[in-house]
Amino acid sequence: MGKLKQVSKAVASSSPSTLKVTGIDSDSVYLLVVRNLIPSSDDTIAWRVTKGGTIQTDSEYDVTREDMPTAASFQSNSAANQTSVTNATIESTRNGFQAIFHLYNFNSSSEFSMGTFETTSIVSTPQFFGGNGGFNHTVASASDGISFFFTGGATFKDDGQIVLYKVENS
Amino acid sequence: MSNLILLDSTDISSNTSSISVNNVFTTDHNFYKIVLTNVTADTSTNDINLRFINSGGIISDSSYDYAWLRMRTSGFNDINATNQTSLANAFGQINSNLGSGGLGYVVNPNISSRTFFIGKAGGMSGTETRSFKYIGGLSSDTACTGFNVFPGSNNIATATIRTYAFKVN
Numbered sequence: 001m002g003k004l005k006q007v008s009k010a011v012a013s014s015s016p017s018t019l020k021v022t023g024i025d026s027d028s029v030y031l032l033v034v035r036n037l038i039p040s041s042d043d044t045i046a047w048r049v050t051k052g053g054t055i056q057t058d059s060e061y062d063v064t065r066e067d068m069p070t071a072a073s074f075q076s077n078s079a080a081n082q083t084s085v086t087n088a089t090i091e092s093t094r095n096g097f098q099a100i101f102h103l104y105n106f107n108s109s110s111e112f113s114m115g116t117f118e119t120t121s122i123v124s125t126p127q128f129f130g131g132n133g134g135f136n137h138t139v140a141s142a143s144d145g146i147s148f149f150f151t152g153g154a155t156f157k158d159d160g161q162i163v164l165y166k167v168e169n170s
Numbered sequence: 171m172s173n174l175i176l177l178d179s180t181d182i183s184s185n186t187s188s189i190s191v192n193n194v195f196t197t198d199h200n201f202y203k204i205v206l207t208n209v210t211a212d213t214s215t216n217d218i219n220l221r222f223i224n225s226g227g228i229i230s231d232s233s234y235d236y237a238w239l240r241m242r243t244s245g246f247n248d249i250n251a252t253n254q255t256s257l258a259n260a261f262g263q264i265n266s267n268l269g270s271g272g273l274g275y276v277v278n279p280n281i282s283s284r285t286f287f288i289g290k291a292g293g294m295s296g297t298e299t300r301s302f303k304y305i306g307g308l309s310s311d312t313a314c315t316g317f318n319v320f321p322g323s324n325n326i327a328t329a330t331i332r333t334y335a336f337k338v339n
Contacts, residue, residue: 003171003172003173003174004172004173004174004336005172005173006173006337006338006339009338009339033201033336035200035201035277035278036278066239066303068237068238068239068248068250068303068305069237069250070235070236070237070250070251070252070305070306071235071250071252072250073248074237074239074248074250094283094284095278095283095284095286098277098278098286098288099288100275100288118275118288118290118303118305119288119305120277120286120287120288120305120306120307122284127235127252128235128236128237128286128305128306128307128309129237129305130237130288130305130306131303131305132303161338163336163338165173165336
């Protein structure tokens with residue numbers, strides 16, 4: 001792995017409804033570290049890409065993932081033509097959603113913006129719940145970042161954090 | 171300067187039944203990466219397990235929950251459990267001197283909260299290739315200062331364990 005260079009970060013403060021990082025401006029791979037995204041009430045975490053800093057809400061998100069709960073059967077999930085990439089229903093009184101993303105081809109004007117993710121969370125069961133997957137924003141134009149929100153309208157508790165790194169020399 | 175900081179490098183070159191890497195988790199960072207390479211054992215099939223360390227030593231009570239996907243050439247397995255004494259197979263399985271490798275991310279170890287783990291590993295066990303995807307954590311709220319890697323039986327013969335932190339500016 002090449003050097004990691006921090007590009008930007010967003011830290012939840014005063015109950016925001018979205019957390020967004022931008023700054024992808026090269027063909028390098030980018031790494032996103034996600035920590036303690038906790039909803040104000042139990043809610044489903046989701047994400048979207050940004051283009052020119054604007055969050056994309058079109059129906060162009062495809063995702064496949066393998067969910068691995070610690071106290072239930074594993075699930076193979078997929079969806080196409082969604083308005084966001086949704087994941088687990090996060091429990092509001094513990095430590096929330098943790099993840100590491102690798103973002104590919106975001107800077108390309110002729111390829112889809114693609115990412116892989118590995119997650120672990122405390123979900124509303126409650127139990128540890130995580131998994132692995134990948135997503136595409138199926139629009140062949142450049143994206144410059146990623147944004148998180150809760151689909152049911154919950155806000156982020158303070159200190160939730162997303163940090164975007166560039167993998168240099170990749 | 172990289173935002174991925176090397177905190178510790180531990181090399182094992184003779185049989186040991188327990189490897190502790192302590193005083194790497196601090197309040198300075200909240201997201202860590204552990205990389206294991208060249209892991210071999212003195213027995214043919216062995217699990218590589220993980221526990222965390224707090225001020226009381228190695229945490230070995232029934233406070234670990236995990237779920238992992240084992241991908242073998244002979245078939246796949248979905249395995250999960252709660253209230254376990256370790257994160258079993260957190261770094262996969264190995265076969266004697268054929269070696270294996272893996273990495274894990276540890277989140278929030280040094281604040282008094284749940285400690286989260288995300289891992290993946292690959293290697294040989296028996297005569298087949300085995301790959302692992304792993305999630306889990308410590309279901310008690312405690313501040314961890316380090317971690318302990320140990321085999322399911324007998325000894326780890328060789329290993330290189332590197333611990334990194336993601337620095338946030």
